[in-house]
Amino acid sequence: MTISITTYDWVPDTAVGYVRDLRIRWACEEAGLPYDVETTSVREKTPQHFARQPFGQVPILRDDALSLFESGAILLYLGERSEVLMPLDTAARADTQQWLIAALNTLEPVVMDMALVRFFDHDARTEELALPRLHVRLKQLAPLLKARDFIAAGRFTIADIMLADVLRIVDRMGELASYPALADYMNRMTARPAFRRAHTAQVHHFAQAV
Amino acid sequence: MTISITTYDWVPDTAVGYVRDLRIRWACEEAGLPYDVETTSVREKTPQHFARQPFGQVPILRDDALSLFESGAILLYLGERSEVLMPLDTAARADTQQWLIAALNTLEPVVMDMALVRFFDHDARTEELALPRLHVRLKQLAPLLKARDFIAAGRFTIADIMLADVLRIVDRMGELASYPALADYMNRMTARPAFRRAHTAQVHHFAQAV
Known part of the structure; x- marks a missing residue:
């Protein structure tokens, strides 16, 4: 079916x-x-x-x-x-799941908080609180994606789907430009047929x- | 090891x-x-x-x-x-993963937003924005936990660990009291040896x- x-x-x-x-x-x-x-x-x-x-x-x-x-x-x-x-090998599979969850639970919440304030709430103090929390995470992520083609398991996985799609929201808010490694990664993933x-x-x- | x-x-x-x-x-x-x-x-x-x-x-x-x-x-x-x-059966396993992720991605972000404002930021407008977003989700969750002992797969799973632990934070903020089904569920889970x-x-x- x-x-x-x-x-x-x-x-x-x-x-x-x-x-x-x-x-x-x-x-x-x-x-x-x-x-x-x-x-x-x-x-x-x-x-x-x-x-x-x-x-x-x-x-x-x-x-x-x-x-x-x-x-x-x-x-x-x-x-x-x-x-x-998703690879079958236990370690590669755990790595994939780890990055899928990191994208969902560590990155997406700070991204969506900024998206909410930018597109809906328009509250200056809320944005002032949310913006640095987003950039802390992006700064921590950037060096990793400078050093590797895919986020997990040395190959394309569902973790790349999740992470690249979360980064697309950051890009749309104009907040990805200062992280060339993240922008390059997002562009590589979204160039996939x-x-x-x-x-x-x-x-x-x-x-x-x- | x-x-x-x-x-x-x-x-x-x-x-x-x-x-x-x-x-x-x-x-x-x-x-x-x-x-x-x-x-x-x-x-x-x-x-x-x-x-x-x-x-x-x-x-x-x-x-x-x-x-x-x-x-x-x-x-x-x-x-x-x-x-x-976590059960081995495909459908029960998918149900477990679904609720683990719902606790992490749909509930925990609105809970942590409230925890941040309540315990750190102390900004009235940010709280005014965050509080109803938390209660929308709690209201949607409550009827489900009135009707079942465990959140997924008809038995105790990692989804209960995640959901009950997220609800503990809600309880600590004093926001769980109006949802007896959620408070009962949290109390049942945290009474486990x-x-x-x-x-x-x-x-x-x-x-x-x-």
């Missing part, structure tokens, strides 16, 4: 290309896993949506009888389906939305 | 019982995995620390040649070592610190 990815039926123009179904599309494209797309209303979230995703978020994966949410958990699941996404196909598909999906 | 958990050599009194090595101690206690504790300086973080943990955080796990950071990744690793912590042993060991560790 084909994998199905549930995403929103519509998002504002500013979110197009950044909805987290992109991470799942990208993984499927890398692994050659065909997928369908289902939609759920973003403006009037349905009981059916909350039954599958208690926080009303997307993406949600459907694979046969399995329904799974959280982009990080879906990437782990797909990583277990395809060695293209699988990313391009996934990105094009998401843009196309929302261009057709009403 | 025995597992080793690296934590700080000292933390302020207010952090005792809440340092994230607790999650790893708890998992080891549940699974009957013996462990040693190593320390690293919190006041003068060393190059050796940053070499093992680029963000200067704890905990770090050592298992033979493997050195692993991020409490979520360490729990996944231990979950693969012991079925007591393995949690009690882990908590006592952490408190004892920092009581001896200088």
Whole structure:
């Protein structure tokens, strides 16, 4: 049975290309896993949506009888389906999971705090608190990505999908420019044909939305 | 070889019982995995620390040649070592990973934002922005934990360790009281003998610190 990815039926123009179904599309494209797309209303979230995703978020994966949410958990699941996404070797696999989680739990929260204040809250003091917390993490990450092509396991993995997609948000806020190693890494990852196909598909999906 | 958990050599009194090595101690206690504790300086973080943990955080796990950071990744690793912590069945395992990640990526960021403002930043507008974002998530979570004993897979898993430990922070801020189902769940999890042993060991560790 084909994998199905549930995403929103519509998002504002500013979110197009950044909805987290992109991470799942990208993984499927890398692994050659065909997928369908289902939609759920973003403006009037349905009981059916909350039954599958208690926080009303997307993406949600459907694979046969399995329904799974959280982009990080879906990437782990797909990583277990395809060695293209996550190595089988215990140490390399642990390294992959470590960096997937670091991207989700150490980087993404400080990135999203800045994105919230920059795009929604517009509160000067909140930004003043959030901005240095973001840059502490970017400064710590930069030397690592100067010294390696991929973040984990010496090869492309789901950790790169997660980390590069988090760095895209930083780039969009104009905060990545002072870290050439991070910008180069993000550009290398997003130049991959699988990313391009996934990105094009998401843009196309929302261009057709009403 | 025995597992080793690296934590700080000292933390302020207010952090005792809440340092994230607790999650790893708890998992080891549940699974009957013996462990040693190593320390690293919190006041003068060393190059050796940053070499093992680029963000200067704890905990770090050592298992033979493997050195692993991020409490979520360490729990996944231990979950693969012991079925007591994570089921082998594909669907139950995916459910466990889904809730581990939801606790880390959907709940912990809004919890930590509130903890930062409450314990460090003391900025009224930032709190006014952060507080409703926390309560949206708690409201969505509460009905689920009213209807089940454990968050994932119908049994105790690493997802309970992560979720219960995140809810402890909410409880400490006095924001859990209006969610009896969440408070009951947290109390059930932290009444487990393995949690009690882990908590006592952490408190004892920092009581001896200088």
